[in-house]
Amino acid sequence: MSFIGQNIKRIRAVRNLSQAKFAELFNLARPSVGAYEEGRSEPKIQTVIDIAHYFGLSIDVLLTKELTVKELYSFNLVNQKLDALHQGVPVQKVTSSVSLVAQSQQLDYLVNYQKRDYLEGLPKCELPYISKHRLRLFEMIGDHMVVDQQGIHHGDYLLCEKFDNNSELKPTVGEVLLAVTKDLIVVGRIESEESLVLIPDNTNFKPITIVDDRLLELWHVKSKLSQKLNSPQKMEVKVHSVEEQLKSLMQRMENIEKNNQ
Numbered sequence: 001m002s003f004i005g006q007n008i009k010r011i012r013a014v015r016n017l018s019q020a021k022f023a024e025l026f027n028l029a030r031p032s033v034g035a036y037e038e039g040r041s042e043p044k045i046q047t048v049i050d051i052a053h054y055f056g057l058s059i060d061v062l063l064t065k066e067l068t069v070k071e072l073y074s075f076n077l078v079n080q081k082l083d084a085l086h087q088g089v090p091v092q093k094v095t096s097s098v099s100l101v102a103q104s105q106q107l108d109y110l111v112n113y114q115k116r117d118y119l120e121g122l123p124k125c126e127l128p129y130i131s132k133h134r135l136r137l138f139e140m141i142g143d144h145m146v147v148d149q150q151g152i153h154h155g156d157y158l159l160c161e162k163f164d165n166n167s168e169l170k171p172t173v174g175e176v177l178l179a180v181t182k183d184l185i186v187v188g189r190i191e192s193e194e195s196l197v198l199i200p201d202n203t204n205f206k207p208i209t210i211v212d213d214r215l216l217e218l219w220h221v222k223s224k225l226s227q228k229l230n231s232p233q234k235m236e237v238k239v240h241s242v243e244e245q246l247k248s249l250m251q252r253m254e255n256i257e258k259n260n261q
Contacts, residue, residue, distance in 0.1 A: 002042055003066045009037040010067055011055060026050050097124045098159065100137040106185050113180060113216060127159065129223075133169055134162040136219065138178055138185065144200035145176070145187060149228075151201050152176070152187065156226040160219035169220065171196075179210050180217035186210065187221065 012022050019033040026047055035041040043051070052059045061067065099122040101109050112118035125137055138158045145152035152158065160178050163169055171177060171190050177198060179186045186208050188198025196210040196218075 002063050004042055004048060004063055005036045005039050007062055007065075007067050008033065008051070010069055011051075014069060015055075025054065095126050095128050096130055096135055098127050098129075098135045098137050099123070100125055100157070101139065101185075103139045103141055103155075106138075106141070109185070110180065110182065110216070129159065131161055131222075134164070136160050136162065137225075138219070140187060140224075141185070142187075144202050144205040147201050152221075152224055153226060153228045156224045156228070158187070158221045159223045159225070160221050163218040163220060171218070171220070176221040178219040178221055179215060180219070181210060181214045182216060183214065 008022070011017075012019070017025075019037075020030045022028075023030045023033045028043075028047065032041070032043075036043055048059060048062065051057075052062050057067075099119060101122065105122070108118070127135075127137075129135070138160060140152055140154055140156040140158055143154050158178060161169060163171065171193065173190055173193055175190055176187065177190050179196065179198060186198055188200050188208060191197045191199050191207065196212075196215065197207050198210065199207045
């Protein structure tokens with residue numbers, strides 16, 4: 001004997017649902033609910049599954065056990081607590097609205113970097129990053145910070161914190177900096193705390209010395225947003241490359257010695 005009809009009736013009582021409302025929840029005809037409760041018919045198995053899932057009950061319990069009002073109230077309280085846990089406690093949004101200086105806007109930025117109207121008109125990006133220092137996004141120009149396909153690529157977006165005169169934030173040797181000068185925007189690693197010389201990671205490019213009277217702003221590159229997901233070069237490949245270069249060098253030295261004999 002199935003207890004589904006009696007349990008439906010008690011569920012309705014605990015949840016304060018009319019037969020019509022219960023029928024609407026499960027896409028049933030209202031007379032069908034009455035027939036279930038009176039034992040004149042039983043719902044299809046899919047309907048039983050839907051009822052069990054909706055009210056957080058075991059299908060086995062729903063069919064084989066006559067549930068008491070007390071038990072159903074207990075299920076109801078547990079489900080309410082679970083719902084509260086699933087919804088979670090509202091979390092304060094921890095993001096910053098950061099202005100973006102795209103490649104096409106960088107010349108304009110050199111002229112208007114102090115104008116509030118211009119800065120407010122720049123595109124904004126909402127980023128999950130909070131800082132007590134001023135933040136800005138700059139789009140990278142050039143591949144002078146790329147080595148073995150790794151590093152900062154042309155078109156990457158650099159999230160930067162501003163160095164201010166009255167700030168405790170100071171450049172540290174080895175950090176990647178972005179310098180806004182009167183002529184262009186430059187990215188590189190700082191070589192010394194004594195002078196502002198930015199070194200490219202790619203040794204095919206020359207270091208750039210920033211003269212004080214040409215410097216407009218100095219930013220610390222904190223992170224990057226990139227679409228370049230190149231796999232790192234395997235160590236075996238690098239070692240093999242060095243070995244080949246050494247072999248070539250030794251062969252050339254042997255040839256030179258033979259020619260000198």
